[in-house]
Amino acid sequence: MSLTETSKDPANLTKQAEGKTKQIFAIKGFHDHVVIRSKNDLTAFNAARKDELEGKSKIANSTTCNVFSYLQAIGLPTHFETLLSDTEFIAKRCTMIPIEWVARRVATGSFLKRNPGVAEGYRFNDVKIETFFKDDANNDPQWTDEQIISAKMKFAGLKIGPAEIKLMKKLTKTIFRVLEKGWALSECSLIDMKVEFGVTSGGQVVLADVIDNDSWRVWPHNDKRLQLDKQTYRDLKEVTTEGLELVIKNYEKVMNLTAKFTKTPSTRVVIFMGSASDVAFCQKIATEAKRLGVDVVLRVSSAHKTTSETLSMVSEYEDGGVPTVVIAVAGRSNGLGPVIAGHSTLPVINCPPPSEQLAEDVWSSLRMPSGIGCSTLLDPKEAALAAAKILATHDHMVFGRVLTTQLQHYMTIYTADHTLNKAH
Ligand SMILES: Nc1ncnc2c1ncn2[C@@H]1O[C@H](COP(=O)(O)OP(=O)(O)OP(=O)(O)O)[C@@H](O)[C@H]1O
Ligand SMILES: [Mg+2]
Incomplete structure (x- = not known):
């Protein structure tokens, strides 16, 4: 079974x-x-x-x-x-790490008590991370990195040292920024949040426990008086039936709004190639763009030989309401990208395919008349990533994937270092 x-x-x-x-x-x-x-x-x-x-x-x-x-x-x-x-x-069954990781965008609540002089509403441009030891008897005291390291904790074979603390802080920050974008869809500000991590039987650090309406502060239209989270319950002077009705109504609202997090708007990369012989190279761009959550369209058209068809194809993607980036792939003389850019408001990235003459050919992508405004990247994955970054402002899923891609680079190096040190 x-x-x-x-x-x-x-x-x-x-x-x-x-x-x-x-x-x-x-x-x-x-x-x-x-x-x-x-x-x-x-x-x-x-x-x-x-x-x-x-x-x-x-x-x-x-x-x-x-x-x-x-x-x-x-x-x-x-x-x-x-x-x-x-x-x-x-x-997944986890051995829980008894630390609460708190991320804050805006100073409020207990932060103000612990940091007198800071005004409520102070914005942490770089999300602020704080750590608390889970110890009910002592009201979960705040712990510094040095205190966590000195506790010499070990879970499922994993020692919690400086690298692990750094990793969990980075994960907390990424989770916060991704959830903040999810909330922005409903014009709500994520003010702060608490998460917990566990170690799987395989020794991997993962986000565990739960994230629900008890885990954060959420203010619609950035207005504290409209708060939707558990603070409504804490703020009840005394618990009345009406008070609890308001609490449950807010919890229900939050449940419905969080269901929108996974509903992704569509964004698109249209890859124009000057010749079908470039299709294998274009597929590399397409694969990376799809991984980043962007839809892909592949078109063949030559700016030199079928100019009016090229421009008519571009008009299919203009003004339709779907945020779009064009990537132009053309060998030898690249008329394609600059011609599209000269006639369209869509962002255009030239990505000429590799060739023995690339050093000469690339100038047709780099040097062009004034008033064109396209850019050039040689690596197909980089071109896809640059397009995704442009589209990330329109799509929280793409934003999240770009951010996670950056975190993944960090995690790959962390894991490699960890494995090497364990082997010696
Ligand atoms: N994936 C997991 N595997 C094993 N235990 C988990 C996992 N996720 C959460 N838990 C644990 O489930 C327990 C029950 O959760 P609950 O939040 O109700 O406890 P609590 O009363 O708040 O106590 P705590 O202070 O430990 O959070 C917690 O000890 C939590 O750490
Ligand atoms: Mg708990």
Whole structure:
């Protein structure tokens, strides 16, 4: 039986842990996975305030699955496998790292108490990261990097040292920036956020636990008075039925808005090639553009031999409302890119194919009359990435993939260094 089928039968689940807001179940025969079930409980002030809210477990589970599906689609490492039921999802079993990683765009709440003099609303241009040791008895004290290193923590064989701390801070920052873009779709500001990481049985650091409406502050139209998050519950002077109704309404709204995170607008790269003989090279651009979440169209047309057809084809992609970048691939004399650029408002990137005469030919892409405004890149993957960066302002998924690509370079070097050091 598959992991999902097995998990659907309650007889195969054994409760392993229970916290304030969820329960963790082991799955018979699938040691590397767990089922995470949300509870209806809502707690604040370290559980000094506690209420049961009918429907909260379903809303929390949906919200978490919306958020994790989005992060996963973008390529971020998470423990999320799949939604299982209204109140449950399947995750990779993790040994949890007992640190809360907090990311802030705007100063508010406890930050102001710990940093007197900073005005509420101060904007951290570079997302601020803080770390807190998970220790309920001591109210989760803030920890410095040195304190985390000195604790000499080790989980599933992985030592938490300076490189791991740096990696998790980078992941936290990336997750924040990606979620911030998701919220911007609904004209809401993500103010701050808390996440936790775990180590899988394979020794990989992944985003774990949950991200739901208890994990962040969200202000519609950047207006604190409109806040949608758990702060509404903390701010109730006393807990009344009307108060709880407002809380659950906000939680429901957040669930519906986070469902939009994975709805991607379409953006497009149109690759014009001067001759069908360039198609293999164009496919390299296409593959990378698709990986970055951009749709691809391939066209053959020659600016020298079929000029009016070329311009008529370009007009198919103008003014249609789909954000578009043109990449022009032409060997020898590149009339294609500059001619398109001279007649279109679309951004044009020349990407001449490799050739023994490239050193001479490339001048036709670099030197051109005034008033043209196209650019040139020689590497097909670089051309696709440059196009994706232009389109990222129109598409949060593309933005996320570009950001994750940069993080992946960092992670590749981190893993290589780690493996080499373990081998010696
Ligand atoms: N992928 C995972 N594998 C194993 N345990 C997990 C995973 N994701 C989350 N957990 C753990 O599930 C437990 C229950 O979650 P809950 O958030 O309700 O606990 P809590 O009362 O808030 O306590 P804590 O302070 O540990 O978060 C937590 O200890 C959490 O670390
Ligand atoms: Mg918790």
